[in-house]
Amino acid sequence: MHATHLVIGGGSGGCVMAARLSEDASNKVILVEAGQNYTPDQIPDDLRDTYSGSALMNPSYFWKNLKVRRRADAAPVYYEQGRVLGGGSSVNGQVALRGAPEDYDHWHAIGAKGWDWNSVLPYFRRLETDLDYTDQLHGAQGPITVRRMPMDQWDDFTLSVTKVWNELGYALRPDMNGEFGEGYSPLPLSNDGSARRSTAAGYLDAATRRRPNLQILGEAQVRRILFADGRAAGAEVRRNGEIETITADTVVVCAGALHTPWLLMLSGIGPGAHLRQHGIDVRLDRPGVGSNLMDHPAIHISGYLPPVSRHKMVLRRNYTYLRWSSGLPDVPAADMVMMAVCRSAWHAIGVRIGTLSSYIGRSYSTGEVRLTSANPDDEPYVDFNWLSDPRDMDRMTDAFRRMARILASDPVPNYLSNLFASRLSQRVRNVSQKNFKNAVLTNVAAVMMDSSTSLRKLLFDKVISDCLPLPELLADAGKLERHVRDNVQSAWHASCTCRMGDPADPRTVVGPDGRVVGADNLFIADASVMPEVSRTNTNIPTIMIAERIAEMVRQRGFA
Template sequence: MSDLPSAVDVLIVGGGSAGCVMANRLSADPGRRVLLVEAGQDTPPGQVPAEILDSYPMPLFFGDTYIWPGLDAAVTRGADGRVRRRAYEQGRVMGGSSSINVQAANRGLPRDYDAWAAAGAAGWAWEDVLPYFRRLETDLDCDGPLHGRNGPVPIRRILEPSWPPFAQAVARAFDATGLPRRLDQNGEFEDGIFPPAFSNRDDARVSAAAAYLDARTRARRNLAITARTEVAALVLDGRRVAGALLRLPDGGLQRVAARRVVVCAGALQSPALLLRAGIGPAEHLRACGITVVADRPGVGENLRDHPALTIAQYLPRPLRLPLSYRRASFVALRSSSGLPGCSASDMYLTASARGGWHALGASLALYFLWVNQPHSVGRLRLNPADPSGLPDIDLGLLSDPRDLDRLAASLRDLIGLAVSPHLNPDPAAIFPASFTPAIKRLSRVNARNRRITALLARLLDGPAPLRRLMLRLVSGGVALGRIASDDAALRDFVRDAVFGVWHASGTCRMGDPDDARAVVDPSGQVIGVEGLTVADASVMPSLPSANTNVPTIMIAEKIADALASPLRGDDPT
């Protein structure tokens, strides 16, 4: 927008999942002036790009159109002891990562939120957060006291009667675990085989932007929205945040005063904004030449993600999904590793019938395996040589040996399940999925890649010796069927192949105000600083046993309610 207000009541930084919620809920009071600032492009109703609406999301990850360019993270140390880094795909578009993710809409388990309350986040136990999970959703399949029917986010599943042959084959293969088939992963909290819930209606993505920034909300006179605008700095008056300095699309700067700033920039950008404003570990701030406003050692600490592996499998023709069928993920498995020192329901596995948007991808299944309750912790810091640049991110995956143990054991189990007469009994047909720069280039949607992948798909369907040779080349010579029986080789492979699932969280941890390591109190207010709230995945004390998008929306709903309560005290149920 060309005419930004010079002063507002609430300035919201970041138009991701949490920011869209905040903009909707806080502007519902016509007397409250609200400005939402998003660094990426806007996606107004009727102008949402087709690739964002698509139920099949993977092409969105290949290119910088909708993500923060250049952002990467140290993942872990490989088997050779060297630190491995990987590009980190964080959404930079209205709706944030809800506009580019796989649309997963699982909540996690009651024990996750009871653990938040036990860790000092009073008022965030399961019974406290359930009303906000219900408020955000319209569940199209499940009813009852655990589900909402009138919320802005539609949640659905592809149910068993509508499963294509691939889904039926996966479920039969997973039946070997002995776990029961269940309907509702958001209402049945035991282990089992589920149709995964996702945020989608009429086979189209419903992002937080689509759900919360609809035409009626955008028409509010007291709500201003600006896209392609970054926050250059938070403006402070002593220990009170008084607004922000914005970098406009043309490169100019404009200061906007605000009674309250709500930071919803995500678990990587939110702590970076606080650190640049002088809120964080005093020693680190001084090393960066930043004046210390509030010594909060927890800013940038407690960084968590789900350690994950991606495995591909060549599919026989009868199990393949037509390219016209957009949704490709049908079956999820929640299970328990049973390893010492680990909780129940600590592992998660999903199966997709498509390894890419093209003909080659249509011949491959893709399995995502991750640790649902990780113990490993990383951290985020500014670069002292360039504090205003991209933050230095270390996910610290597998820093706790229990996570390595569980991934290795569960990978062995996955190989045993997938190398099955129901799917493909050939051990050579299962191999590590690769996301090398060459594979990423091949995954860009264009005519050249369409032709190349069509040729590769024909070759892959050729004689078995040729197929095995091609798969061996793609996998770098890693034979999963062979290393499954070699503990040392299996663990080395996990160290080399592990990555995060873009579920970064915890870097502005919520807790008791007397806890020196907490960053925000249970209302989202930054401890020791006035006028500043954080409301996104960064406030999570620990990761829920779930994809993080729906829990993040819940967090924003609950904190928005707390901010609005002096003027509006309705019951969220």
């Protein structure tokens, strides 16, 4: 097979790239996705569901052996990274936020020239059809529908939390994609009210798939990028148990912030000493490949939702979140995020557990992605190195205390009780897999939970919670710091491992046009190219990046 444009990875960026490049009939586009390629009429119900928890715990949609570390000396833990057409957009929480205009102005200032807010806004508008707002800040004809749940449809636990936020002086912002700053807002969501709108559904619809110049290969894993005469020439792919070669005039990598740098290193592009350590010939010595890994580290407190909190039919896990400012010096405003979560899983226990979560919107700790071997069957080594920067540690412990105070403030205790420090452990993952056994077990536990105060306390203290009691953590600064350090978790916003910037900067991996420095026809268009993580969820910014780089690749042609 030969393509004018080979797109590697069918996630949030790859679906956009394949759709936009194939709009030009003179292009021949091949999209290669390691996971399942579901056509629009085949998308399973759990991927369509507006409740994101339906897909999140289905292991068939994720890389099975991918593990990450909180820090270098911590044991690796499983990490949910989408491995299905649409990638993260098919399994995420559907939060359709853009980030702050100042985030993009800062990208421009630190070397990603032309990625300032005024330059990227047209691409945010291009990707969306906003069902609530029609003005110069919002799109009306894009593939991704965006809507917000009216406050009269929010659950009572969430509303009780917003009452406390109001009392603390945080105002309601009706449209956080139109006005960024402190306050809380109805979350913009990437669904149309009846189904999720992933990039697979929005960009690769039936009409797009009928294009004769677009071919989508599912369950096809790229093992390395191939080169000839100093240029990217295609890729080695495993498909149907066989190794194949796909040749191409231009190669665009959209494998995500963890697998894109891994693939580049397997192909000889990365830190030279590290590649030679694994016996890989160095094609381009780019020390920035796999470095600068960023995320939004998160921490949680959960509790029991009594019947009064469950009388409304809950369609989602969260409807709003709060931005607040930590006030630390030299840290931008609105650098922190807090979310009220009114449903923790699909099962009977999950609908009885609510959570307050916080994450650091503008983090400063950086980690790395490295090879574990030169074998493409081995997953990368990933160390997020969360909270290594003291500013992150200080803000995460402060966020934990803030959440505890809010949950103890009227009227929240009427809607959430039996508070405990919570985490996404492997035990929680096991119980959250959809099967008959878990449905029976959680139904029995739910009946016990509702039947008496003493049984409920026993369940929460001895079975559900596996952390130190909340009062003990709040009374001892040392214990709280250890708890936060050992239980901080990802918001699944991995980014920045192939950072965009000034090509003269040795830390830069791609220039402002998305082209890998030193490789004339090799591009990257996913969250890995972010110079710094934006102060919000990364899916919509990733789609914007792919829209803009697709236009640059089209304008360049495939010479």
